[in-house]
Amino acid sequence: MLILGIETSCDETAAAILENGTVVKSNVIYSQIATHKRFGGVVPEIASREHLEKIQDVVNEAFVQADVTPFDLDGIAITQGPGLVGSLLVGINFGKGIAFAANKPFVGVNHIEGHVYSVAFEFPAPEYPALALIVSGGHTNLFLILEPGKYKLVGRTRDDAAGEAFDKVSKLIGLGYPGGPVIDRLAKLGNKRGIIFPLAEIKDQRLDFSFSGLKTAVLRYVREHHIEPVTDPQNPSPQILDLCASFQNAVVRALIRSVRRAAEIYHPKTLILAGGVACNSELRASLQHLADELHVPAYIPSPIYTTDNAAMIAAAGYPKLLRGECAGWEMSADLSLRLQNVDVESDTWKKKQRYRL
Numbered sequence: 133m134l135i136l137g138i139e140t141s142c143d144e145t146a147a148a149i150l151e152n153g154t155v156v157k158s159n160v161i162y163s164q165i166a167t168h169k170r171f172g173g174v175v176p177e178i179a180s181r182e183h184l185e186k187i188q189d190v191v192n193e194a195f196v197q198a199d200v201t202p203f204d205l206d207g208i209a210i211t212q213g214p215g216l217v218g219s220l221l222v223g224i225n226f227g228k229g230i231a232f233a234a235n236k237p238f239v240g241v242n243h244i245e246g247h248v249y250s251v252a253f254e255f256p257a258p259e260y261p262a263l264a265l266i267v268s269g270g271h272t273n274l275f276l277i278l279e280p281g282k283y284k285l286v287g288r289t290r291d292d293a294a295g296e297a298f299d300k301v302s303k304l305i306g307l308g309y310p311g312g313p314v315i316d317r318l319a320k321l322g323n324k325r326g327i328i329f330p331l332a333e334i335k336d337q338r339l340d341f342s343f344s345g346l347k348t349a350v351l352r353y354v355r356e357h358h359i360e361p362v363t364d365p366q367n368p369s370p371q372i373l374d375l376c377a378s379f380q381n382a383v384v385r386a387l388i389r390s391v392r393r394a395a396e397i398y399h400p401k402t403l404i405l406a407g408g409v410a411c412n413s414e415l416r417a418s419l420q421h422l423a424d425e426l427h428v429p430a431y432i433p434s435p436i437y438t439t440d441n442a443a444m445i446a447a448a449g450y451p452k453l454l455r456g457e458c459a460g461w462e463m464s465a466d467l468s469l470r471l472q473n474v475d476v477e478s479d480t481w482k483k484k485q486r487y488r489l
């Protein structure tokens with residue numbers, strides 16, 4: 133089954149051709165980072181215009197690299213939400229155009245579910261229940277996946293997303309946008325125990341995250357210690373290096389703490405890490421370490437699949453198209469799209485677990 137995936141929810145214009153849900157025939161990504169860098173973050177209006185300029189070339193390239201035509205497709209999977217409305221509409225309308233011209237079924241895909249499916253290309257099918265930490269610039273969610281398509285949101289950020297915290301701290305110390313990659317690089321040269329940043333604790337939901345306090349703690353530290361913003365990123369001061377290492381370590385500790393707590397409650401058989409922040413070297417190593425401790429496999433995809441891409445969207449659309457689903461022409465962007473939230477306590481899966489104990 134050949135599927136065209138289209139992703140335009142934020143600042144990547146992406147298209148991919150996927151065979152049978154797991155074989156990536158092409159995966160084309162045009163990143164707008166260079167455009168948004170000078171504004172210190174993604175500007176929605178500019179993002180949608182750039183998607184419009186690039187979408188045709190990106191989709192064409194995906195067909196050329198995979199050596200297929202629209203008429204060879206079995207279906208089209210398009211990111212429907214959440215995301216930036218103007219950006220989403222570019223991908224949705226372009227995808228609908230191909231569906232109409234080639235007379236193919238199309239489905240809308242939840243972007244977050246796409247990230248969950250980013251493990252489809254390099255690993256065997258996960259064993260369930262699986263625990264998935266999805267960490268990006270816009271989202272920080274911890275899902276218990278009971279079986280394919282059955283999600284329970286067990287933890288989420290109460291304020292900033294993890295990637296947003298990286299981006300804001302980076303801006304504060306003069307390292308620019310996006311913050312994650314540069315902080316990751318500089319953290320390797322600093323002392324992660326140099327500055328002790330406290331971790332927030334959410335009293336009534338111990339699996340939730342909060343990063344705004346950490347951001348304020350960094351701001352306070354910078355002011356109190358008169359740390360100057362970086363002018364030459366190739367030659368930062370030792371103070372900046374320690375700050376990067378200690379901040380990154382605090383984010384990673386907070387994320388891993390929740391995954392560990394959730395694992396103690398739900399006993400997952402697979403750990404999944406996805407989203408742009410899953411590129412972070414310390415987070416990847418720490419999650420692998422936790423998985424080893426728990427004697428379960430860690431599914432941590434290559435960076436090309438953890439950041440926004442269309443192969444993951446095609447993979448999430450595959451089971452829907454296989455079931456014969458097809459969206460109507462009225463399908464549009466849905467910014468508040470949520471993953472189905474099952475009640476674990478009353479779920480038959482939990483009852484089965486109890487009998488087994």
Ligand code: KG4
Nearest residue numbers: 268269270295310312316408409412439440
């Ligand atoms: O998933 P993504 O490509 O786009 C969104 O859906 O947001 O994630 C982008 C985010 C940015 O906040 C960026 O700073 C962060 O991922 N990021 C990282 C790293 N690489 C990208 N954060 C920490 N460490 C990294 N190596």
Ligand code: ZN
Nearest residue numbers: 268407408440
């Ligand atoms: Zn994303």
